[in-house]
Amino acid sequence: MTLAGERVWLLPERALWWPAAGTLFVADVHLGKAASFRALGQPVPSGTTADNLSRLSRLVDGTRARRLVVLGDLLHAAAAQQAQVLDPVHRWRQRHAALDCVLIRGNHDSRAGDPPPALRFAIEDEPWRGGLGPFAACHHPLRVDGAHVLAGHLHPAVTLRGRAHEYHRLPCFCESEGLMILPAFGAFTGTTLDGLPRDARCHAIGGGAVWAAPERAPGRGPASG
Numbered sequence: 001m002t003l004a005g006e007r008v009w010l011l012p013e014r015a016l017w018w019p020a021a022g023t024l025f026v027a028d029v030h031l032g033k034a035a036s037f038r039a040l041g042q043p044v045p046s047g048t049t050a051d052n053l054s055r056l057s058r059l060v061d062g063t064r065a066r067r068l069v070v071l072g073d074l075l076h077a078a079a080a081q082q083a084q085v086l087d088p089v090h091r092w093r094q095r096h097a098a099l100d101c102v103l104i105r106g107n108h109d110s111r112a113g114d115p116p117p118a119l120r121f122a123i124e125d126e127p128w129r130g131g132l133g134p135f136a137a138c139h140h141p142l143r144v145d146g147a148h149v150l151a152g153h154l155h156p157a158v159t160l161r162g163r164a165h166e167y168h169r170l171p172c173f174c175e176s177e178g179l180m181i182l183p184a185f186g187a188f189t190g191t192t193l194d195g196l197p198r199d200a201r202c203h204a205i206g207g208g209a210v211w212a213a214p215e216r217a218p219g220r221g222p223a224s225g
Helices: 033-039 048-063 083-095 107-112
Strands: 009-011 015-018 023-026 067-070 100-104 121-124 135-137 148-151 157-161 167-176 179-181 201-206 209-212
Touching: 023 048, 048 083, 157 201
Parallel strands: 023 067, 067 100, 100 121, 135 148, 148 179
Antiparallel strands: 009 015, 015 023, 157 167, 167 179, 167 201, 201 209
16 A cells, blocks of 8 residues: 555554565564563463564564564563563564664553663654654654654554354554554554544454455544553
8 A cells, every 4th residue: 555655565464564665663562561460460371472573573584674663562561671571582683683673662661661772772752753754653643744653552453243243353554644553563462442533444454464444433532552
């Protein structure tokens, strides 16, 4: 599809690929979320960090990206600043040593703290336009004059209704005038149907593809991720 005059790809791996700039965008990775829940005594599954990093590696390798921009919430909470979470991230970073990595601070990053300097992420506040041409990178779905915003935060989803009255909830890209909200990349993040722009056009992810979803009703209120 074309955004702001640039050809981009909405990938079923929950990422946006801008080939002309060799740039891959993901949002809401939430590394260490499961570990944070386990630290509170909740018996949630392990292995989500490894899964997230493996999927991210396949994206970087498959696109041959030169730059990765994380649109906020790389780490879930301060509990993610521990060896159990960060050691695999360090190994991932060593594997992709030539990759330029940028993190746009999100609400969870503010609580978790910046990633260690050894991970070599450039840390930026929203809106960030460094070398992004017509785009502005944000975590929250903001409006930026003269720029098409790429954002996260809301973990958007759409619900499909079947003939047998069944419901299927799918993550989606959410597009509106001057704004594209990416689905949450993290494997343990959840989704929301609410708080999306009223003029949103949803591109659902399912069956290994991205496709235009039926028109949706406006959300009922704000949501956060």
